[in-house]
Amino acid sequence: MPKPSEFAVHLLLKGGHREEVRFPTIQDFQKWYSSELMPKATSDDFITVPIKNLQGEYMVARPSSILAIRVEPVFSSSVDRF
Template sequence: MAREPKKPNEYIVHLKLEGGQEVTTKFMTIEEVKTWYASQFKAKANEDDLMPIPVRAELNEILLVRPKRVIAIHVEPIYSSSVEMFS
């Protein structure tokens, strides 16, 4: 019997900024990451105006970032640490 591939529980997005700072934000699905990137970030990537980045959605915390100052984006899938038992 073939095992299904593991699905990440969430995704951490690391934004690397000019000057060496790093900001992280979480998304629950890769679709949320893609939607945020395509509709919010990519459209304003060359702008110097401030753009809100959700930092901790559960606390309604945001960070205002100048998209032009983001030098790299790293999307990291996070898996739960639970161990599956087979019988």
């Protein structure tokens, strides 16, 4: 079974906004989720959402405004599918 190159995490926010952030491993996502997001799930205080693929940029979000999360494995391939 092939190993994903990274994981795209899609955040559905209140108001219909959507954001995508990427994590290099599922363990990195699980660590952020369990240590940052879940303990403050009902909070209106901002938390940092890691954006590892964009140099010099960062994102903050209110945990209470995150309505849904979808985790998608991303496979890099030598075959162009477009």
